[in-house]
Amino acid sequence: MSSNGDRDGDDGRDRDRDDLAWETLGSDTDYSCPGFDVRRDDVRLPDGTETDFHYVDEPQTVVILPFTPDGDVVLVEEWRQAVGRVNRGLPAGGVEDDDADLVAAARRELREETGFEAESFEQFHTVEPANGFANSVHHYVLARNCTRSTNTDLDFNESIRPVTADYDRFRDAVFAGSVRDGRAVIGVSMYEHADREHTRRD
Amino acid sequence: MSSNGDRDGDDGRDRDRDDLAWETLGSDTDYSCPGFDVRRDDVRLPDGTETDFHYVDEPQTVVILPFTPDGDVVLVEEWRQAVGRVNRGLPAGGVEDDDADLVAAARRELREETGFEAESFEQFHTVEPANGFANSVHHYVLARNCTRSTNTDLDFNESIRPVTADYDRFRDAVFAGSVRDGRAVIGVSMYEHADREHTRRD
The missing domain is CATH 3.90.79.10 (Nucleoside Triphosphate Pyrophosphohydrolase)
Structure with a gap:
């Protein structure tokens, strides 16, 4: 579900992940411009609701x-x-x-x-x-x-x-x-x- | 050209603005999603080149x-x-x-x-x-x-x-x-x- 399973720390990573975690059902680029992309992930929330979430996707x-x-x-x-x-x-x-x-x-x-x-x-x-x-x-x-x-x-x-x-x-x-x-x-x-x-x- | 003319500081604000400043020729919302918009500004660079620039637009x-x-x-x-x-x-x-x-x-x-x-x-x-x-x-x-x-x-x-x-x-x-x-x-x-x-x- 997450690519960060090898990390842990004092900021909540790996704490009670399952209670709050969303499940990613799919992911596509929804918009592109010269500086960055916007990704749209199809997700399932902890209560089972299916929705989508959009965020800026850029290189490190x-x-x-x-x-x-x-x-x-x-x-x-x-x-x-x-x-x-x-x-x-x-x-x-x-x-x-x-x-x-x-x-x-x-x-x-x-x-x-x-x-x-x-x-x-x-x-x-x-x-x-x-x-x-x-x-x-x-x-x-x-x-x-x-x-x-x-x-x-x-x-x-x-x-x-x-x-x-x-x-x-x-x-x-x-x-x-x-x-x-x-x-x-x-x-x-x-x-x-x-x-x-x-x-x-x- | 800028709404920040009333500010100044040690981080370069108001320093030599004219040498580096872009001129904004127009601005439109190019994309919208629930979390933010992306604006596209039409701009003129200091060397006179006309191009556009895209950035995330969100509330404070x-x-x-x-x-x-x-x-x-x-x-x-x-x-x-x-x-x-x-x-x-x-x-x-x-x-x-x-x-x-x-x-x-x-x-x-x-x-x-x-x-x-x-x-x-x-x-x-x-x-x-x-x-x-x-x-x-x-x-x-x-x-x-x-x-x-x-x-x-x-x-x-x-x-x-x-x-x-x-x-x-x-x-x-x-x-x-x-x-x-x-x-x-x-x-x-x-x-x-x-x-x-x-x-x-x-």
Whole structure:
């Protein structure tokens, strides 16, 4: 019924699955646009009712938190049509079929969106940003010792400007609530916590 | 061009808008399903190219972080069809036309999904969880001194069980990476930071 049977955790996965679980009777793509598909699943609810449920279907995404050797963060300023403003956030993009793994996807997206190359990559967190209406999975990848090595390689409709910024100022803006971008909020706050834990262990 | 002209912040809003901004030439609903619409905007890119862009269009959402008088957190265990698993997370739902404001929406959603009533509410953070493909805005609302007062009032296809849980254990699970739900990650991490700041000021 679920492909997640090999996972368990403190967030309810594998808890009392049978009481709440829906049975999937069928699944089709109901709509397609350049950015994503919408799937319609035919389902049976726990009380036996048969209905359908629609959700956004998109590839897994890597979100990169890239640091320069000086400790600055590499950000992208990007037009976000859905919210009608320029967004200052972390480089990110969908995993493609040719990407061998998440690190390869992160390396490619960092290069395409910023022109920077990193010395090393490390995945440090994974979330589902909107699992009420989308199957999106965002993998957060730390990129260390990033230096500019090439020009950006943008899709025709990506309006992106890479910038380097003082990391502490950006972190403070996240915590002050003046950064609306959810990826930046999760990337910075989870990195800050992991960093504190790491410092405590040393 | 943008309805966000009254805002500014450290995340790039209002920075060099004209260099990156797209011009919206028209907008229509391209698809509808029970959970959301997809809008298609006809746009002109900064280089003059005319194209279109599709994104999920949904109402603003409230996400509630509810505490009992004992300091436990009220959570919902809910089947999430998009990711095929039971999700343990924060009560949340879309703002409806009849909601006078965000607090009214939070009060209604908390009651419907958990049967709990709060003594007071306070909005403490706002993010766009996926502004690359959706105009979703999530408002985080702290609910204090919650007590159970009524039965839940669920939509026919909501498979939800309210639970109270030890807050420290849930927070630790968020920071350990075993909670995949993005709303829970943002709610807990931003609350933790605000709480630390508050303690420092006292």
